[in-house]
Amino acid sequence: MNILVTGGAGFIGSHIVDQCIAAGHEVSVLDSLWEEGGGKNTNLNPKARFFHVDITDEDSLKKVFDTVRPEVVCHQAAQHSVAISTKKPELDARVNVLGLINVLTNCTRASVRKILFASSGATYGTPVRLPIDEEVEQRPESPYGITKLVAEHYLRYWQEAHGLTYTALRYGNVYGPRQDPNGEAGVIAIFAKRFLKHETIRIDWDGEQQKDYVYVGDVARANLIAMEQGHGDNDIFCVATGKGTSVNEIYDLLAAQIGYKPEIVRAPRRPGDIHLAYFDCSKAARILGWKPEVNIEQGIRATVEYFKKG
Ligand SMILES: NC(=O)c1ccc[n+]([C@@H]2O[C@H](COP(=O)([O-])OP(=O)(O)OC[C@H]3O[C@@H](n4cnc5c(N)ncnc54)[C@H](O)[C@@H]3O)[C@@H](O)[C@H]2O)c1
Numbered sequence: 001m002n003i004l005v006t007g008g009a010g011f012i013g014s015h016i017v018d019q020c021i022a023a024g025h026e027v028s029v030l031d032s033l034w035e036e037g038g039g040k041n042t043n044l045n046p047k048a049r050f051f052h053v054d055i056t057d058e059d060s061l062k063k064v065f066d067t068v069r070p071e072v073v074c075h076q077a078a079q080h081s082v083a084i085s086t087k088k089p090e091l092d093a094r095v096n097v098l099g100l101i102n103v104l105t106n107c108t109r110a111s112v113r114k115i116l117f118a119s120s121g122a123t124y125g126t127p128v129r130l131p132i133d134e135e136v137e138q139r140p141e142s143p144y145g146i147t148k149l150v151a152e153h154y155l156r157y158w159q160e161a162h163g164l165t166y167t168a169l170r171y172g173n174v175y176g177p178r179q180d181p182n183g184e185a186g187v188i189a190i191f192a193k194r195f196l197k198h199e200t201i202r203i204d205w206d207g208e209q210q211k212d213y214v215y216v217g218d219v220a221r222a223n224l225i226a227m228e229q230g231h232g233d234n235d236i237f238c239v240a241t242g243k244g245t246s247v248n249e250i251y252d253l254l255a256a257q258i259g260y261k262p263e264i265v266r267a268p269r270r271p272g273d274i275h276l277a278y279f280d281c282s283k284a285a286r287i288l289g290w291k292p293e294v295n296i297e298q299g300i301r302a303t304v305e306y307f308k309k310g
Pocket of ligand 1: 006030031036039040053054055056076077078118121170171174
């Protein structure tokens, strides 16, 4: 397949690129290397063609589509941060909505067979019931969650109006090698880096808040499966593990693996943080034949190994 991965220099996108190339596909990457995002030159797979382009730039995006003529577009590029979206909602909407429309327009123009979209558990806000599955009501509580939900509606509309096939994957909390440890999210990456430097660890709230942490390699594999003809067409799937892990458990797992217990600094609950979120991913298992394969111990080990090298 000829695949264009937007955001392919980023954390998740670069793992998708690597798996696509390992599977023998031809891959092009489009990324603006936005300074507040996780995109880096060092994440770029040398076997992929790279276009340093912003998805909101109409002329440049058109040229990339005309040059690459992709069969499949895997759209990972985004303003990815809840915190930035609350401070700069216009920026969030410009990239996550107008950027998406620009990508969709070009998909139709260039007769792309299918688009994959990185949606998010943030579209649910505080979940009205657990586990979170695809039928749970979505009530996003941040501009980021709102633009991701709007994007899902655009995909459905674009399919109905223009016949573009899509699959949207609602990721849980993705973690693993290459996650940016300098952002405000990504507790495993932030902690791993601080553990290795013997720095203090800030635990907000009581540390018992649980999220569903899914390993980046498993997320990339879900994307690869959904790229295949007929796999999960015009449908939406939750991609996580089905299991919540608390912040205190993450601390303990890192302490056991690194053999060091850094000092804990307690802090109040972060506004909007939720106490419990985990997913039911049986639809992805049933229709895509996808299940997570890396458990939290294995995933944390791989993440620590990565940060040791850096
Ligand atoms: N990390 C998670 O836990 C998580 C959870 C749910 C959904 N997602 C979604 O998955 C996707 C990938 O996220 P990530 O965690 O790898 O973040 P990331 O910041 O590492 O990757 C996003 C990439 O998009 C690029 N980008 C940003 N704005 C762009 C623009 N205007 N034009 C072109 N490229 C641009 C960035 O440079 C970066 O390389 C995003 O759509 C994100 O919203 C992530």
